[in-house]
Amino acid sequence: MRDTLRAQLWPLPTLGVTLAVVAGVGLPRVDKRIQHDMPSWLRDYLFSGNPDAARSVLEAIAGSLVTVTALTFSLTVLTLQLASSQFSPRLLRTFTADRYVRTTLALFLATFTYALTVLRTVHTGEDGQSGFVPQASVTVAFLLTLASMLALVLFLSHLAREIRVETLMSSVHSAADRTTQRLLPEDEDRPYGNGAAGDHGGAPPETPANALTLTVGASGFLTSVDEEALLKAAVEADAVLLIDRYPGSSLIAGTPMGAAWPRTGEPFASKTRARLVKAAAEAVITGAERTDLQDIAFGLRQLTDIAAKALSPGVNDPTTAVHALSHSSALLCDLARRDLGPHLLLDDDQQVRVVLRRQNLEDLLDLAVAQPLRYGAAEPAVLARIAMLLRELAWSSASSRQPPVVAALTRLRSTIDAQDFHPAERLRLTELTQLVEQALAGQWTHSPFP
Structure with a gap:
């Protein structure tokens, strides 16, 4: 729920409007109580106009804030459209989760609502009531307006920076x-450089041939797995559960997503089978879009989208693709130093009860490299950055995790051989692939200064 609310624009502005209504009703009542007992030094700093002036000020504030709020919403929508079409639709969450955007909208709407709410308490005396001007309340509206104008300037500056x-x-x-x-826990025994280290967490149990098939409850992207609920269901049924789909996967209702089998070898009772299937379906949560709640590959997916879009004929921006690959390389090198094996959930007796699959280094490397390699095959700068990515990853990976790098290097060389490059470009790319081989062997050659 927190993740869903974090990616929405409406919760914080709604809270701002609610607080503005409460303040707009409460502050004028406080004004009425303390107006005659207010110290003279404080009165000098408060609004001192008559009821007509107070109404004019509040009406001007309310009218101007409507215009400013509409402008802000328009700029936000245009930014979302630009991010979607120019970079990737999966970047929209980055904007909608921006606290600065939501706070600015909340301030504008709260100021507008507060001004309107206070306006109803101003009496000119022509309606049969005694004239009343909530001096403190009008002053607060003025201060909120100043804060809103400052926020508008900062918002425009922030927006200009964010769309880069x-x-x-x-x-x-x-x-x-x-x-x-x-x-992912970091492997503390894993050194920087080409050392030997293995995955932790032990080996997951083998799945028997007659295991109970667990099916998907609702179609969508797998956004998260309720580990507590799965472990509880496995312990109650004295079973072992395997979920072989990972967060980010596209699931279709009714299709298999894992298996369950009794730990003792005795067949499940019919009621137990039904409970296990239902509990697993409810614990595997799907949504309309991918999120970074439990999806370790979502960031790589977004960066690869940016690189692929930059390499499209309509954009033709290889520099952006190269920079995206640099970020992907940093993420991959960090992931290579962490435990990417299956996530095992243990019961109180330290027995494996639930096995959750994770994306391994091969999956992650293919996600980061495959599309840029295909769409940037004719661009030497992109191929050179991919070679550097493989070199950096080879240096950061344990020897047991290097086969995916070797396979990607073979694919890179095939792509280079298939292109009609200038001899100097081909020589440079060949040298870079040789440097990858050296990194795989634990060597890093430093280029001499010219």
Whole structure:
């Protein structure tokens, strides 16, 4: 729920409007109580106009804030459209989750609502009531207006910075880093450089041939897995559960997503089978779009989208693709130093009860490299950056995790051989592929200064 609300524009503005209504009703009542007992030094700083002046000020504030709010919404929508068409539709969450955008909208709407609410308490005396001007309340409206104007200037500056592709990629990189640190424990025994280290967590149990098939409950992208619910269901049924689909996968209702089998070897009772299938379907949560809640590959997916879009004929921006590959390389090198094996959930007796599949290094490397390699096959700069990515990843990976790098290097060489490059470009690319081989062997050659 927190993740859903974080990616929506409406919760914070709604809260702002609610607080503005409460303040607009409450502050004038406080004004009425303290108006005659207010110290003279404080009265000098408050609004001192008559009821007509107070109405004019509040009406001007309300009218101007409607215009400013409409402008802000328009700029936000245009930015979302630009990000979707120019970079990737999967970047929209980055904008809608931006706290600065939501806070600015909340301030504008709160100021407008507050001004209207206070306006109803101003009495000119012509309606049979005694004249009343909520001095403190009008002053607060004036201060909120000043804050809104300052926020507008800062919002425009923020927006101009946020729509830059470098800022977008940095935001994606930071979000992916947070997801990785939250979900994957770092291998403390894994040194930087080409050392030997293996995955932790033990080997998952083998799935028997007669295991109970677990099916998907609702179609959509797998956004998260309720580990507590799965473990509880497995313990109650004295079973072992395997979920072989990982967050980010596209699931179709009714199709298999895993298996369950009794730990003792005795067949499940019919009621137990039904409970297990239902509990697993409810614990595997799907949504209309991918999120970074438990999806370690979502950041790589966004960066690859940016690179692929930059390499399209309509954009033709290989420099952006190269920068996106640099961010992907940093994420991959970090992931290579972490435990990417299946996630095992243990019961109180330290027995494996639930096995959750994760994307391995081969899947992640293919996600980061396959499309840029295909769409950038004719661009030497892109191929050179892919070679550097493989070199950096080879250096950061344990020897047991290097086969995917070797396979990607073979694919890169085939792509280079198939292109009609200038001899100097081909020589440079060949040298880079040789440097990848050296990194795989634990060597890093430093280029001499000219």
